[in-house]
Amino acid sequence: MYDSGKVIVGLLIFAGIFLFPFIYQHGAPAKKPKPSLDTPAIKALPVKKCVEDTKFMITTHMQFLNHWRDQALREGNRWYVNKAGKKVWISLQNTCLKCHSNKKDFCDKCHNYAAVQPYCWDCHYDPNGSKL
Amino acid sequence: MSMMDRRKFLKVAGLSTLIGLGGSSAFELLKPGKVDAEMEHGAHGHHEAANEEGKETGPKTRWAMLIDMKAITKEKAEKIIHTCHYLHNVPNWGNPKDEIKWIWEEEYEHVFTDSYNEYDEVLEKLPFLLMCNHCDEPPCARVCPVEATFRRPDGVVAQDYHRCIGCRFCMAACPYGSRSFNWLDPRVALKKEMAQGRKLNKQFPTRMRGVVEKCNFCVERLDAGKKPACVEACPDVMHFGNLADENSNVRKILRERISLRRKLELGTKPSVFYLV
Numbered sequence: 153m154y155d156s157g158k159v160i161v162g163l164l165i166f167a168g169i170f171l172f173p174f175i176y177q178h179g180a181p182a183k184k185p186k187p188s189l190d191t192p193a194i195k196a197l198p199v200k201k202c203v204e205d206t207k208f209m210i211t212t213h214m215q216f217l218n219h220w221r222d223q224a225l226r227e228g229n230r231w232y233v234n235k236a237g238k239k240v241w242i243s244l245q246n247t248c249l250k251c252h253s254n255k256k257d258f259c260d261k262c263h264n265y266a267a268v269q270p271y272c273w274d275c276h277y278d279p280n281g282s283k284l
Numbered sequence: 285m286s287m288m289d290r291r292k293f294l295k296v297a298g299l300s301t302l303i304g305l306g307g308s309s310a311f312e313l314l315k316p317g318k319v320d321a322e323m324e325h326g327a328h329g330h331h332e333a334a335n336e337e338g339k340e341t342g343p344k345t346r347w348a349m350l351i352d353m354k355a356i357t358k359e360k361a362e363k364i365i366h367t368c369h370y371l372h373n374v375p376n377w378g379n380p381k382d383e384i385k386w387i388w389e390e391e392y393e394h395v396f397t398d399s400y401n402e403y404d405e406v407l408e409k410l411p412f413l414l415m416c417n418h419c420d421e422p423p424c425a426r427v428c429p430v431e432a433t434f435r436r437p438d439g440v441v442a443q444d445y446h447r448c449i450g451c452r453f454c455m456a457a458c459p460y461g462s463r464s465f466n467w468l469d470p471r472v473a474l475k476k477e478m479a480q481g482r483k484l485n486k487q488f489p490t491r492m493r494g495v496v497e498k499c500n501f502c503v504e505r506l507d508a509g510k511k512p513a514c515v516e517a518c519p520d521v522m523h524f525g526n527l528a529d530e531n532s533n534v535r536k537i538l539r540e541r542i543s544l545r546r547k548l549e550l551g552t553k554p555s556v557f558y559l560v
Contacts, residue, residue, distance in 0.1 A: 230507040279486035
């Protein structure tokens with residue numbers, strides 16, 4: 153093999169660079185996102201409870217928001233009655249984001265982690281933020 | 285062997301022609317009354333269904349807007365437009381090409397093209413406010429391929445921006461020019477205006493590029509039990525009420541005043557009335 157020294161060294165350097173991220177992160181899982189619940193509105197709540205229970209909201213909020221959207225826009229029904237029998241006004245900007253007034257540290261945390269870009273924010277926005 | 289008589293021959297010939305033409309469907313077509321019934325159904329089926337539905341329970345609500353042309357002034361018209369466009373975050377691009385409008389001003393000549401009378405010097409000078417007519421038979425909803433725009437049971441023609449694909453069929457179908465298309469991201473214009481002091485209504489979303497928008501009769505306020513924003517801005521000019529209720533404010537006014545509606549001959553049954 154001609155220039156075997158250079159080729160092998162080159163290959164080793166390439167393999168080193170290529171494998172570096174895998175070796176570097178070995179055994180350490182990517183940090184789980186921790187959406188922040190630290191907002192004045194949530195702090196002021198006597199019982200820290202969302203519209204439905206936390207587990208349901210974490211796993212099903214996408215379908216749940218779609219259901220809300222269809223109820224409000226297509227059925228003209230803006231009241232949602234939750235499992236506890238409490239009435240809630242259906243609105244992303246005026247209900248969800250009133251408590252979760254920290255879109256950056258709440259919504260975006262998991263969405264960035266999961267690399268999903270929900271199109272909610274094409275039209276809706278955080279009414280508490282200064283940016284549109 | 286007897287010869288086939290003339291009568292029998294004609295019968296056989298006629299039958300074979302029918303079978304040749306369309307098989308069994310030809311016979312069905314000629315069943316007495318069938319074609320008439322189908323034609324009737326095709327032309328009026330929709331109405332009959334609506335009437336039958338109406339007979340049982342009666343449409344409880346049919347929202348309508350009355351615009352008093354005797355009370356309106358240029359200033360009031362501008363106030364109404366400003367209120368609506370502020371509350372719904374309607375951007376102002378500053379040019380007619382990209383213009384987005386929910387409610388706007390137009391001259392009599394352009395509003396009532398069919399009944400325009402060049403000697404009518406009073407009407408000519410009035411600022412007519414135009415908006416979505418929330419038709420009973422909305423052509424926009426009929427052509428929408430994704431049912432993004434539809435008629436609610438209370439008569440509001442609603443637009444679901446989540447579904448709109450921006451095909452603009454509805455814009456072609458609307459005889460009133462009530463619909464605007466977002467050629468550009470409306471937030472670009474809003475941001476520019478906000479830098480110059482415009483305020484955003486943070487209770488209402490914006491739209492995105494590539495959707496059609498129009499007046500929504502303030503459904504977000506109606507559902508909350510409030511009146512449309514234009515009515516709140518100028519209650520002496522704009523009257524809002526339930527056409528289905530004989531004793532409603534709008535029905536009372538319509539009994540007393542002469543009213544015009546736009547392009548009635550098209551059969552869209554608009555629900556915006558101009559009191560003259």
